[in-house]
Amino acid sequence: MSLRIEDYALIGDTQTAALVGHNGSLDWLCLPRIDSGACFAALLGDPDHGQWTLAPLGGARTTRRGYRDDTLVLETELVNDEGTVRIVDCMPIRHDHPRVLRVVEGVRGRVRMRSDVRVRFEYGHDRPWIRTDGERIRAIAGPHAVVLDGDVPHRADEHAVCSAEFTVGEGDRVGLRLAWTGPRQAEPEPVDIAGTVRATERWWRDWAGRCTYRGEYRDAVVRSLIALKALAYSPSGGIAAAATTSLPEQLGGVRNWDYRFCWIRDATFTLMALLEAGYEREARDWREWMLRAMAGAPGQMQIMYGVDGERRLTESELPWLPGYAGSRPVRIGNAASAQFQLDVYGELMDALHQARTHGIPPDPDAWQLQRTLLDFLESHWDDPDNGIWEMRGPRRHFTHSKVMAWAAVDRAVQGVERFGLGGPADRWKALRHDIFTQVCDQGFDTARNTFTQYYGGSGPDASLLLIPAVGFLPAGDPRMRGTVDAIERHLVQDGFVQRYTMNERTEELDGLPPGEGAFLPCTFWLADNYILQGRHDEGRHLFERLLALRNDVGLLSEEYDTGAQRLVGNVPQAFSHVALIDTALNLQSEDGPARRRGSQGPG
Numbered sequence: 001m002s003l004r005i006e007d008y009a010l011i012g013d014t015q016t017a018a019l020v021g022h023n024g025s026l027d028w029l030c031l032p033r034i035d036s037g038a039c040f041a042a043l044l045g046d047p048d049h050g051q052w053t054l055a056p057l058g059g060a061r062t063t064r065r066g067y068r069d070d071t072l073v074l075e076t077e078l079v080n081d082e083g084t085v086r087i088v089d090c091m092p093i094r095h096d097h098p099r100v101l102r103v104v105e106g107v108r109g110r111v112r113m114r115s116d117v118r119v120r121f122e123y124g125h126d127r128p129w130i131r132t133d134g135e136r137i138r139a140i141a142g143p144h145a146v147v148l149d150g151d152v153p154h155r156a157d158e159h160a161v162c163s164a165e166f167t168v169g170e171g172d173r174v175g176l177r178l179a180w181t182g183p184r185q186a187e188p189e190p191v192d193i194a195g196t197v198r199a200t201e202r203w204w205r206d207w208a209g210r211c212t213y214r215g216e217y218r219d220a221v222v223r224s225l226i227a228l229k230a231l232a233y234s235p236s237g238g239i240a241a242a243a244t245t246s247l248p249e250q251l252g253g254v255r256n257w258d259y260r261f262c263w264i265r266d267a268t269f270t271l272m273a274l275l276e277a278g279y280e281r282e283a284r285d286w287r288e289w290m291l292r293a294m295a296g297a298p299g300q301m302q303i304m305y306g307v308d309g310e311r312r313l314t315e316s317e318l319p320w321l322p323g324y325a326g327s328r329p330v331r332i333g334n335a336a337s338a339q340f341q342l343d344v345y346g347e348l349m350d351a352l353h354q355a356r357t358h359g360i361p362p363d364p365d366a367w368q369l370q371r372t373l374l375d376f377l378e379s380h381w382d383d384p385d386n387g388i389w390e391m392r393g394p395r396r397h398f399t400h401s402k403v404m405a406w407a408a409v410d411r412a413v414q415g416v417e418r419f420g421l422g423g424p425a426d427r428w429k430a431l432r433h434d435i436f437t438q439v440c441d442q443g444f445d446t447a448r449n450t451f452t453q454y455y456g457g458s459g460p461d462a463s464l465l466l467i468p469a470v471g472f473l474p475a476g477d478p479r480m481r482g483t484v485d486a487i488e489r490h491l492v493q494d495g496f497v498q499r500y501t502m503n504e505r506t507e508e509l510d511g512l513p514p515g516e517g518a519f520l521p522c523t524f525w526l527a528d529n530y531i532l533q534g535r536h537d538e539g540r541h542l543f544e545r546l547l548a549l550r551n552d553v554g555l556l557s558e559e560y561d562t563g564a565q566r567l568v569g570n571v572p573q574a575f576s577h578v579a580l581i582d583t584a585l586n587l588q589s590e591d592g593p594a595r596r597r598g599s600q601g602p603g
């Protein structure tokens with residue numbers, strides 16, 4: 001039986017990431033990059049799809065698990081009749097090869113331990129050759145080689161399972177190392193385990209120490225920032241939307257997607273949260289990544305890229321993997337990369353505007369890119385699109401998409417008026433006015449007193465909760481109050497918000513059968529609207545309910561299954577952690593980030 005999604009903690013080196021279960025089992029690890037083939041893919045299958053188990057021989061229960069304060073160094077305490085051990089897991093910040101370090105510390109008694117390492121490259125498909133060289137083991141297949149060694153030797157069997165048994169007494173420490181190396185790369189040097197764990201701890205503590213948020217939710221905010229930093233790909237400045245692929249939006253369902261890419265939308269939201277929390281260096285890195293990834297013809301702009309800016313993210317299925325809790329298909333790549341999503345223009349223009357507002361040193365290429373995007377938008381804002389939810393059905397005039405087109409033009413006008421940048425401000429103002437008028441005429445249902453999911457539609461959509469955040473209308477506007485009211489009536493289930501109504505017509509709209517959990521970012525956005533409407537107690541109450549959904553190490557996935565009371569979807573999900581940070585900031589100050597962005601009105 002698979003562990004629950006909330007049973008996993010994250011470790012990472014800001015280039016890739018791994019998931020460790022509360023039982024000490026390393027079930028997900030992609031090497032060398034976050035979007036590379038996994039060499040441990042038991043998360044989406046069984047142990048023979050790749051796994052590193054490290055646990056007391058006679059079984060054990062977990063008594064405590066947590067990160068060493070503001071770091072990504074994980075401690076898991078396991079207890080059985082023989083005593084207690086602590087497993088310390090981390091990935092050192094990378095200088096040469098990606099590595100995983102695991103240290104077993106004896107806390108009480110004498111505990112017999114077993115380590116079983118099954119390396120299976122390419123998402124559990126490729127069983128490697130195993131070569132033993134003294135105390136070192138090499139698992140090799142194609143472009144990959146993994147080297148395993150440490151304080152106790154592993155022995156390989158005929159099934160390519162490398163195992164070690166050892167006993168730890170109180171005060172003992174047994175360190176194990178795994179490193180990846182590519183073709184013709186030098187053999188990884190055996191690093192000093194204890195010293196490297198300490199250096200990793202220091203690195204994260206220093207990084208977290210740069211956080212400027214000092215409010216009452218500091219622990220939750222810092223943990224979310226650390227999760228975002230772990231999703232950032234440091235060589236390029238790109239930011240992945242999550243560390244996993246195909247954790248299902250519904251247990252046993254088909255909505256299983258690969259999130260190990262850089263969505264312009266998710267990354268710009270991340271950038272804004274990082275900026276608000278004092279992380280300007282990361283914001284600069286992101287801007288550089290984005291300018292490079294998007295360089296070229298505006299008509300070829302994509303809504304997502306690989307972490308290094310790759311454009312071809314062809315979606316395919318991995319039929320040998322049964323999927324998490326039987327949720328098939330398991331997909332890699334993402335067909336949404338070829339979609340037209342209008343909101344991305346608004347998010348991008350907003351992010352670059354925020355960077356300017358925060359005094360990030362100007363980059364002339366940024367304004368040039370913005371002008372090119374505006375030229376494109378002037379002739380395409382009125383086209384139907386796939387929308388923020390990446391609907392795989394026919395394109396439509398989604399109201400949120402048009403609001404974001406408005407935001408894009410608004411930020412261009414502000415570029416001229418507030419920052420003295422060059423551009424046809426009067427023409428842009430007229431366009432901004434036209435979009436505003438169209439949205440209010442065609443995207444608002446006067447009879448039902450709500451903005452609608454798409455022009456002429458009858459129901460609301462949770463993305464409309466972002467209207468005040470981008471400054472299209474204030475939260476107190478009667479049309480927004482009506483929309484929040486409609487969302488409460490139609491999209492809130494057990495207190496959490498669904499993205500949109502799912503019913504027998506869903507397949508026609510989004511090209512997929514209905515069925516998914518409540519979408520956590522949308523629920524944070526509802527809390528933001530409460531706060532901005534002056535309904536502070538309701539906002540705080542909802543925020544605290546959301547905080548309670550975090551797992552024991554403070555992580556959130558994308559969605560929550562209110563029936564099963566389980567986290568669902570990919571994990572950790574940047575979108576959810578960004579929304580958490582934004583709401584914490586909004587709670588701290590009524591004039592929080594959501595109030596500072598746009599012109600508030602037709603302009």
Ligand SMILES: OC[C@H]1O[C@H](O[C@H]2O[C@H](CO)[C@@H](O)[C@H](O)[C@H]2O)[C@H](O)[C@@H](O)[C@@H]1O
Pocket residue numbers: 241255257258259263265266334335336388389390391392575
């Ligand atoms: O549910 C359908 C879509 O789900 C994914 O998209 C969602 O995740 C993205 C990354 O966080 C986010 O930007 C988007 O707004 C979400 O809808 C998936 O990537 C899509 O392929 C899929 O159609």
